[in-house]
Amino acid sequence: MQAMPSDEPLTQVTRLLELLVSDVPIAQLAEAPAPEPAKDLALRIGALRVTHRRRESAQAALLDTARELASESSPSIVLEAIVRRARTLLGTDLAYLTLYDPEAGDTFMRVTDGSVSADFQSLRLSLGDGLGGLVASTHKPYWTADYSSDQRFSHTSAIDHGVGDEGIIAICGTPLIVESTFVGVLFAANRTPRPFSHTEIGLLGNLAALAAIAIVQTRALSDAERALAALSEAHDIVRQQAVGVERAAAAHDRFASVVLGGGGVSDVTQALVDLLGGWAVLFDGAGERRSVAGAAPEAAGPDPLLAHPVVDRARHDVGRLVEDDGIHAIGVIAAHEQLGTLVVGAPDALEDADQRTVERAAVVTALVLLFERQADDARQSERNRVLADLLTARGSHDDRTGYLRSASVEPRGPWCLLVARGGDPTQQRALALTVSTVLGDGALVGTHADAIVAIVRGEDPDALARSLAERVTRGPRITVGGCGPVADVDDLPGSLEEGSRTVRALVALGRAGTGAATTELGFAGLIVGADPDVHDYVRSVLGPVLEYDDERGSDLAGTLVAYFAAGSSPRHAAGSLHVHVNTVSQRLGRIAALLGEDWQHPDRALEIQLALRMRRLLEAP
Template identity: 65%
Template sequence: MVTRSETSTAEQVIHLLELLAADASVAEIAAAEAPAEARDLALRITGAREVHQHREAGLAALLDTARELATESDPGSVLDAIVRRARRLVGTDLAYLTLYDPEAGDTFMRATDGSVSAAFQSVRLALGAGLGGLVASTHKPYWTADYWADERFRHTNAIDGAVGEEGIIAICGTPLIVEKHFVGVLFAANRSSRPFTREEVGLLGNLATLAAVTLVQTRALADAENALAALSDAHETVRHYADGVEKAAAAHDRFASLVLGGGGVDDITHALAELLGGWAVLVDENGARHSAAGPAPEPDASGHDPVAALDALPGLGTGRLVERDGVYAVAVTAARERLGTIYVGGLTLGDSDQRTVERAGVVTALVLLFERQAADARQSARNRLVSDLVSRRGGREERLTLARTVGFDPQKPFCLLVLRGEEPGGHRALLISASAATGEASLVGTHDGDVVALVPGSDADGLARAVAARIGKRTCVTVAGVGPVSDVDDIADAHEEGHRTVGALIALGHRGKGAAATQLGFAGLIVGSEPDVDEYVRKLLGPVVDYDERRGTDLVGTLAAYFAAGGSPRHAAGTLHVHVNTVSQRLERITALLGESWQQPDQSLELQIALRLRALQAPA
């Protein structure tokens, strides 16, 4: 019979679910009457939902910004749109933008939104002076919740006077950089103290990257228009150039419509091939072919890609179009980081076509940057989930539920892999490679510096070897496998064993290889940081020990005497004071329990070590 208390609890939980379905706020969830465990889980779900909503809103705002900037052709209008968007996106009292003056060696105020001070709107910042000067001199973002108390930068009377007249307290500044060239600084500021979160700094940085590229392109377009006006006497040249500009503008419209319509980099590659009439290939940051269109050269039987092999073209790192043997290439870069390379061939490019390829590189970089941010957000959630599973954080049912929400069932047989790379700063690349190598059905994340993969299957050794071999084509990685595991509560112990095993593989000279923990045997005890002697003895002698405990026999003693007698049943019988036939019968029973191979050299050695360790263990 269901009690009134149980009915009340159920009603409270249903009410919580109704609040979640209605997108209730954290305050409403916290105020709801419900069991503490259910309310805590609901608060976590609500918090995660609000974080994802905030990130999605930021990405949507950036896309809107890209669309707005794409419609502007006047540099002044572009700058006004940038600061207006920055103020709205970060939610500050004002936003402003300074441009670099290479002749004077400083930056000057160019556009503001929300400013009320004439002195502030005309201030110039020397490199290293004020927070903006610090950003300009280091080309790195800086932010402060209290400008007046911050001693990281040099305060000057002119700058402090302008900042004071504007009433600014908190400032965040991020550099505008295109192809390693410093353009200016974008700021968001508040007239009251407020800390800037890393998400807000990152959002302002993404806007700055987009703004810098658009500003440079707008300037180039303005220069092109001025050049057209100056060439009025050369009618044929002007007409030819105008046709090229029109073709480039049509290409820009095509790329913009693809992005705003939800298209990806594959669509951009195909559009580029159609516009030019040749072939186009996009190679990712790791040198692997991402997408291709047209009659591009195919990789050979050994997997060698003749297109990706052109990655060493001189001048490719400058961001400009380069050419060799009829193949053109442009680096896809964002925020001074190379995200890939676009190659085109099968034709000869004129000036306008070359601009089309370079424009494709800029648009591709923007799309890849957005895709990376979305992928990083998903991976961050998976990292937290993997850490929760390995740490046994939260209740069992809660962990089961969270794992199943990402499509992984911890109650079906799976293996746990621990991957350790060698490239400094390559943690993110190793996560991506591990996800690709283990498949969509796997759960990949990090815990205490380890890359951990939970992979459906039961062959831990085979999985470890296959993953190490696949990732090893691009970078050295050592992989340890444990399993099969079939319960969420066993993940913590499996990870501990995998962590020891990957260290053992490296210590034994097997760097870059993959193996299961069971393949190391006693070597894992020697080199492991935390050897589990009980588990080792249990794994080897467990069936014999269990038989002795159930039947009251001493097969373990017979096994020890047999090895001590050099494998002679007759000498072992003398030691045990029994008939040799009795020893033979006991050895047959041991074979039934351990398998036919227990007397083979490798397993025999392991058994003797396990017997010795068992004898040395203190009695329980």
């Protein structure tokens, strides 16, 4: 009697799914009995959850800190919160912040969290001394897993004593830059050896940017206090300054509500216009309009605002509001990078309070853009991973079909695959985002090797490739190779190689900056195509002539053969055909009507001769 198949594997997989849904630790998933493929997939999903949870936690912490920045009037409390969050998010034993003393030419301890040594808390670091001095002198982040043995920076007895008294071994420091000026260093440190990942260093840099914002607030508050001190000089000045304070408070409340409400840069731009009147335009780093509020000048052709001298000044006078001919502009700065430029046209001259409002809007805009970039980077990293799995046939057929579904791509074909190259290789991230925006929802776009690759539902790769090349106008033109259509995920890896060869062929043929499918490259398509169709090539070149011969029983194709064999001489061709030269001329006129007047251009003539030879080979017995 034949034994019934066991249900044990199915039971194990079901149990594994229950554990996964229950969000148990990865270690518990690893110990659960289950078939290896199912367990491997469960562990990958669990690890991905942990990674996403960490990212969400970091972004939530940054947003919480931003909320404190927006609602807390005491910069000291904000700095303490930033240092405390740095210690918590990086999981270190302590965190601390030093500020630069321009008169003494060194940095002093401003805030600590987790410190137990009085000597350490009273340290002053000269520029170039210790890890903090190295960060202060170079304005770049540094970290060490073992401070005492690291010889990249200068060791002094006072600093080494303080660090030793605190028991510090591993340190990571990143600079605070305000309006292109160095003001201090934010540190995270551990009393046991440990490395610091790029993600942790980036997170510490983001917190440092928030600390810099708090210092900007301190300066703004100091300016306001000095202004208030002068109010006693005259009643008119008192009234004027009071109005300015009210405007600053209104601006503070309005921008805080935008950030806390999850608003985007367009909401910040609109809030600025609501406060000041007039109009405002935000340009991104590439010089494209990101958001517009109010009746701003139209961008017909070359953008007149982008060409205005005030915008160029704002890009070089980093972090400061500049004015020219009634137009104000300021760079939008975050993490030492200019993310864009905010341009304002107010109906009246901007008073000091109004200028501070514009500066505050630039700071809030930078913060929102920084959060958006982190979210975009996380989404693009996931797209790149899914794309790599599809193009390298990683995982089972069902797994890869599921990858398409997870990326919001229709899991049933046909699809076309587009390969794009162009511009600076270091700008692939920005180019991938641009291509994704152009193709819209339903397309999977990512970076793979040295190219931008897109999987798009459709059946016409040539039209899709040409359209993409024409529509991507930001930055250098791109060259796009299209291939497909394919109906099965197993065909995607082969399509990638064909698409890459098509891009190289387009560049070699002098057609860089355009898009085409392999089948539209003429004889070059026969070389780069994964499965060249010679019959289709002959029809694409000679189709009208062959159809004419079939319908009328003529032999225009034979006339073409004789004409080219005679060195393009109608008289010699007439001799080989045993007809009058006028007859040959009439036939050539008919051929021109069928193939186009440029059929004797060297490129077209070469294609026609190749097609005639291939037709002869196809018809050979």
